Amino acid sequence: MGYRFTLADVAFLRSPAGAGALAACADLPLTGASRIADVAAARRIAGAEHAAAVLETVLLRRAAAVKLDGAREWLYTADALQQATPTPVAAHRAQRLAGRVVHDVTCSIGADLVALARTCGRCLGSDLDAVRLAMARYNLAAAGVAPALVRADALRPVSRDGVVVADPARRDAAGRRTWRPADFAPPLDALVAAYPGRDLVVKCAPGIDPSVVPWVDELELVSLDGQVREACLWRGSVATVSRRATVLRPDGTAWTVTDAEPDDIGVGEPGEWIVDPDGAVVRAGLVRHYGARHGLWQLDERIAYLTGDAPPPGVRAFRVLDFGGYSEKSLRDTLRRFDVGRVEILVRGLDVDPNALRRRLKPRGAGEASVVLTRVGRRPVAFLCRAERTPG
Known part of the structure; x- marks a missing residue:
């Protein structure tokens, strides 16, 4: 703590x-x-x-420094820094609220509020913690923005209109992570009930179960640098689709796929490439939509791997060198035949520990490769691949 x-x-x-x-x-x-x-x-x-x-x-x-712009000028508490939204993610959310009147009801040290103040029409920040609020006042000035700040309980509204933005704490008094929305601070249901009829945007952990938030109009999963960072829950006029995956890249570019797009892809034999969709796409349940956009198909309708003859631009994809039924013996033989000594192992749909398997395989060749283990129907399958970063 x-x-x-x-x-x-x-x-x-x-x-x-x-x-x-x-x-x-x-x-x-x-x-x-x-x-x-x-x-x-x-x-x-x-x-x-x-x-x-x-x-x-x-x-x-x-x-x-690796999470927030302006990091070396700001004030923090350890808990507030841990929960603070990375700057690119906060900027993405703020851009979706451009021009709106926004009240950040759990502004903490101001990481989200800085991004909102740079984008939104008018901004108000509030927090119950007087220390964090004092830090926010300093950080906002250091960032060159000046939204209004007030000390207030998020469950006792002090604004009458505008979009409510919240980031409930997800750790208990001992600092342990909690996954139950009733244990958030403030509790998620109480937060929602406190703002009836208001547009609402709530940041949550990416593993939240959609069934416990039936009030959500749009569920957005956001990844940054290949890691899923958050689920964002949108209610009211700020929601535009039911499910969205947003992928933020290290170079500052971004792309989005939603459930408003077609998802008509088939299941077929392996193509020249295996594509492992970004975690935000998988968690948002948009694998088929992503595949349809890029002319890919599924190996198995219950597995998130996609395949095709050309991978999407700007991703790390796996060019298929060899494939067949999976067993440790057959995979060991394949690695020996292709002279593979350094091997990356990816697994979906099989109960296999990649690290333990790698130790048992004991590859000794001069080359390197990626192995994709999955199942097609009930059949375990192994793909020997070369990982490549596609341009774009």
Whole structure:
């Protein structure tokens, strides 16, 4: 859970003296081996009263650098940083709300609010935690935006119109992750009930069960750099389809597939390529829609792998070199025949642990390959492939 910041800590960190202390401590090693020396240096620079807050802030700023723009200028708590939306994801959501009046009712340290303030017509942020709200005020100023801020309970509305945006905490008092919406803070059902008739956007973990949120008009799964980051629940006029997958790429580009698109693809023999759709597409139940867009078909209607004679642009796909029925013996023989010593193993539809299988196979060749294990009907099948990044 990290250091517990106080309002006095935030006031010091926002002051010229605090800024100087943070700058002076920014290059400390902060390793296990240097801990005693680092603490002594921080006490000398910031004083015993503020040393812990300064060291924690330096550590959190370093951790935030891979997640948030402006990370080295902001203030954080450990829990708030862990829950903060990565900047590209927050910017995508804000773009969908461009020009709207928006109230972020769980604004925390302001990571989402910065993106919303840059895009939306008018913005209000609120939070019950006075420390996080004070940090948000500092972070928003550092980012060059100035939405209104107010201390308020998300379950007690302080705005009358506009889109409500929320990001309920999904950890209990001990810091353990919770998957039950009733255990969110605030509880998800109570949050929804507090804003009847209002457009609503709620960030949740990507594993949320759609059956527990029957009020949702659109379920959006968002991935960033190949990792599914969140499920976003849209209610009201902000929803445009029932299911959406949004894929954000490292180069800043993005693409989306929705259930409004055709899904008329067949099941057939393997083509020249195997395509493993992005996790957001799989979790959103849009594999067939994605396949139809790119002229692909399924190996098995219950398995998420797609196949075809040309892969989609800009993806990592698997060119089929050989395939046949799967057994460890036959796969070992295939690896030996193709002189494979380094092997990536992907599995869907079979009870196989890739790491344990790789140890048992003991490949010894000079080359490398990818193995895709799946089933077609009831038959286990192995594909020996070469992974390639397609242009585009």
